[in-house]
Amino acid sequence: MKARRIVIAGGGTAGWMAAAAIARVMGRAAEVTLVESDAIGTVGVGESTIPPLITFNRLLGINEAEFMRATQATFKLGIAFDGWKRAGDSYFHSFGLTGTDHWAAGFQHYWLDGQTRGHGQPYDDYCLELIAAREGKFAHLPDERMNYAYQLDSALYGRFLRRMAEADGARRIEGKIAQVELDGASGDIAALRLESGTRIEGDLFLDCTGFRALLIEQALHTGFDDWTHYLPCDAAIAVQTESVAPAVPFTRAMAHDAGWQWRIPLQHRVGNGIVYCSRYLDHDAALDRLLGNVEGRVLTQPNRIRFVTGARRKQWHRNCIALGLSGGFMEPLESTSIHLIQRAILRLIRMMPAGDVSPRDIAEFNDQQHTDMLQIRDFLILHYKVTERRDSPFWRQCATMEIPDSLAQKIELFRETGRVFRKNEELFAENSWVQVMLGQGIVPRSHHPIAAKLGDDDMTRLLSTLRQNVATTVRGLPPHAAYVAQYCGVAPDAA
Numbered sequence: 475m476k477a478r479r480i481v482i483a484g485g486g487t488a489g490w491m492a493a494a495a496i497a498r499v500m501g502r503a504a505e506v507t508l509v510e511s512d513a514i515g516t517v518g519v520g521e522s523t524i525p526p527l528i529t530f531n532r533l534l535g536i537n538e539a540e541f542m543r544a545t546q547a548t549f550k551l552g553i554a555f556d557g558w559k560r561a562g563d564s565y566f567h568s569f570g571l572t573g574t575d576h577w578a579a580g581f582q583h584y585w586l587d588g589q590t591r592g593h594g595q596p597y598d599d600y601c602l603e604l605i606a607a608r609e610g611k612f613a614h615l616p617d618e619r620m621n622y623a624y625q626l627d628s629a630l631y632g633r634f635l636r637r638m639a640e641a642d643g644a645r646r647i648e649g650k651i652a653q654v655e656l657d658g659a660s661g662d663i664a665a666l667r668l669e670s671g672t673r674i675e676g677d678l679f680l681d682c683t684g685f686r687a688l689l690i691e692q693a694l695h696t697g698f699d700d701w702t703h704y705l706p707c708d709a710a711i712a713v714q715t716e717s718v719a720p721a722v723p724f725t726r727a728m729a730h731d732a733g734w735q736w737r738i739p740l741q742h743r744v745g746n747g748i749v750y751c752s753r754y755l756d757h758d759a760a761l762d763r764l765l766g767n768v769e770g771r772v773l774t775q776p777n778r779i780r781f782v783t784g785a786r787r788k789q790w791h792r793n794c795i796a797l798g799l800s801g802g803f804m805e806p807l808e809s810t811s812i813h814l815i816q817r818a819i820l821r822l823i824r825m826m827p828a829g830d831v832s833p834r835d836i837a838e839f840n841d842q843q844h845t846d847m848l849q850i851r852d853f854l855i856l857h858y859k860v861t862e863r864r865d866s867p868f869w870r871q872c873a874t875m876e877i878p879d880s881l882a883q884k885i886e887l888f889r890e891t892g893r894v895f896r897k898n899e900e901l902f903a904e905n906s907w908v909q910v911m912l913g914q915g916i917v918p919r920s921h922h923p924i925a926a927k928l929g930d931d932d933m934t935r936l937l938s939t940l941r942q943n944v945a946t947t948v949r950g951l952p953p954h955a956a957y958v959a960q961y962c963g964v965a966p967d968a969a
Contacts, residue, residue, distance in 0.1 A: 477505045478826065481676030483651060483666060483689055485510035487628050488798030488815045489682035490635035491530075495819050497642035498534050500826065506644040507674060509651060509666060521738045521745040522550060522725045522809040523623045525569050526901075530816045534638070542962035544634040546741045547626035548721045549954060551607035553808070557729035558914060560862045565913025566724075567808075569621040570603030572905050573940050579922035582908045583892055586918060587925035588937050595941060597912055601905075602944050607724040611951035612958075619947075623809070625725060625738045625745075647674065651683075654693035662793040663689060678793050678827075681800040690786060690796040697787040698802075704855050704878070705783040706871065707733045707805055711761055712747040712777045716770035720955035727807060728767075731866035732760075735767060736806065741958060742966050743773060749805055754868045781805075783851075789843040790836045795822055802847055807857060810850050813901070817846055849900050852881040853907070860885065860914040885916070892918035 480496055482489050489508055497506045531541060541547070552568035559565065573581030585597055598604050603621055606612060614620065640646065649668035657664040665675045681689035690696050702708060721739035728735045733750035748764040755763075761776055785802035789795065796802075798815045821842060825835045859877050863869035887893055888911050894904040928936065951957075 477503055478678060479505050479676040480507070480678045480680065481666060481674055482506065482508040482680045482682055484508075484514075484682035484684065484800075485632060485636070485646075486682060486684065486798070487632050487812060488800075489680075490632045490639060491812075491815050492680050492682065492797055492819050492822075493639035493644045494635040494642070495530070495534060496823065497639045497644040499823050501642075504826075506639065507647060507676070508639070508644060509647045509649060509668070509674060511648060511650045513650065521628055521740070522553075522625050522736070522806065523812050524809050524901075525621055525623045526813055526816060527623060530820070533820075536638070539962040541631075541634060542624065542626075542958075543964055545624075545626040545628075545630040546743075546964050547624045547962070548740055548958050549612045549723045550623045550625045550725060550809075551603040551612065551621075551723045553725045553727055554607075555727050555729070555857070555910075555913060557863075558727075558734075558857055558861060560915075561729075561865060565909070566598060566604050566607065567906060567909045567913065568601050568604035568607060569623060570601050570905075571621075572597060572604075572909070573600040574936075575904075576924060579924050580892075580894065580904050580908065582912075582918075583922040584925045584928070584933070584936065586892055586921040587928075588933055591930060591933060593933070593937050595937070597909070600937075600940050600944060601909075602947055605944055605948050606951055607722070609948055609951075610720070610722050610954050611948060612723045612954040613951050615947070622723070625721075625740055627740060628812070647672065651688060654689055656693065660792070661694075663693065676793075678795065678831075680822075681794055681796045682798055684799040685781065685803070687786070687796065687800040689794050690788075690791060690800055694791050694794055696791045696796075698782075699784050699787055700782055701784045701851055702782060704851065704875065705805060705858070706751045706753070706868070707749045707783070708781060709752050709757070709760070710747055710749045710779045710781070710805075711757070711764055712745070712779065713764065713768065713772050714774045715744045715746055715768045715772050717742055717744055718770040720953065721958065723954040725809065729863070730763065731755075732868045734807070735764065737768075741964050744768075744770060747806075749807075751868055754866065785844065785847045785851075788836075788840050789818065790822075790839045793831055795839075801843070804847070804850055804854060807854050808850070808902075810901070814846065814850070818843060845898055846901065848878075848880070849897075849902070852878055852884070853902050853910075855881055856885070856907075856910060857914065860911065860916060862915055885911070888918060889916050890919055892921040 493508045556564045652669045653667040655665045663679045665673050667673050726737040732755035735748045738745035746768045750760045781803045789801045797818050858872040894907045
């Protein structure tokens with residue numbers, strides 16, 4: 475069988491994740507060519523990840539410690555949300571399970587029943603990852619009992635993947651794309667013509683050109699669904715600072731009166747940024763706010779990013795597949811940017827055509843991608859909509875805005891019954907929804923009657939044993955920074 479000619483337009487995280495995965499998985503069945511220009515920068519602020527990246531790296535045979543050294547990464551157990559329910563309040567969305575579920579009902583139903591019987595301990599106390607994060611501890615545990623992700627330098631991750639992709643046969647061509655040539659008969663992309671005059675033909679073209687969407691939109695005019703009526707933030711500024719304290723195993727998302735600010739600790743520096751709605755905060759004021767709320771010396775020039783939250787109407791159109799920002803944008807509130815790239819790449823590999831591109835593959839790919847983005851969109855909207863904040867025009871707009879029926883159903887179902895149902899391989903599991911909805915102030919009015927099956931002594935024994943197991947395990951964990959230094963540490967001068 476003739477090798478598929480796969481041309482990737484653009485590098486960055488999306489381009490090199492695609493090149494590395496396809497070159498490694500497809501081998502000689504694919505010829506991978508990546509076109510990028512050193513003169514074109516990347517957004518490169520996706521430094522906080524979620525656990526599925528572990529699976530992606532394992533599928534590619536990547537050694538974790540080597541990868542973490544190369545990207546100066548730390549471990550991540552979740553996200554601390556400061557000021558989202560109300561100013562001065564805080565809650566934590568962890569990657570772990572809380573308590574022990576029954577097949578008929580999640581642990582939250584037992585916890586809620588326990589509250590009515592005088593067990594007043596917070597829901598947080600039953601989650602290993604959450605307590606470990608708050609105490610700044612981490613270790614790999616037997617049976618992979620600790621769920622985690624990474625905080626990493628995305629530019630270094632791209633370089634790491636580039637070395638791997640090129641070793642597996644991927645070819646990089648330096649140059650700017652001057653023209654996207656279409657086939658007059660089919661309307662497919664036939665080739666990319668560079669400013670140098672070089673012409674690069676292919677069978678499949680992956681658009682990793684970021685917000686420009688040079689292939690999927692400028693050439694193929696796919697269309698875009700704007701979701702800013704649900705997620706009104708439209709600008710961000712990012713800077714890096716020196717570390718002034720040991721790195722903690724979690725990311726912070728700190729709400730302010732027109733959006734929020736992130737803080738992501740790597741081994742020897744910290745990624746910082748502010749996300750805001752330009753209707754309520756201008757660029758200069760946002761920059762002043764960001765710089766006034768960072769810790770440590772600023773190492774980089776502020777990187778300003780303008781964006782429109784939404785999704786391309788077709789992620790796969792003709793022989794072009796959009797990856798990363800060219801396919802749509804979700805603000806990094808729940809660290810889903812790299813995950814969406816990963817999902818699209820693995821989905822494409824599973825649907826890799828042997829001959830002509832099947833319209834059925836295209837339709838299925840687009841349906842699955844669209845479902846992913848809608849479900850993530852709803853989870854992000856939840857953070858803005860379910861709030862007690864009314865202290866600024868921005869938060870008043872968020873509290874009163876219309877929301878999708880799919881999200882309204884999830885919120886009201888939990889409010890009335892304490893139930894959460896996961897649909898169609900939805901990214902965020904039941905416990906993620908429970909942690910955020912409880913953290914944002916929703917207390918269910920009822921819970922599953924199965925919890926009443928436990929007598930008072932059994933309920934006391936269940937809850938105390940679960941809390942004790944968490945506390946005992948956390949006591950035995952080393953400090954996160956010490957574990958990172960021993961497992962994958964990078965010397966400060968090397969960093």
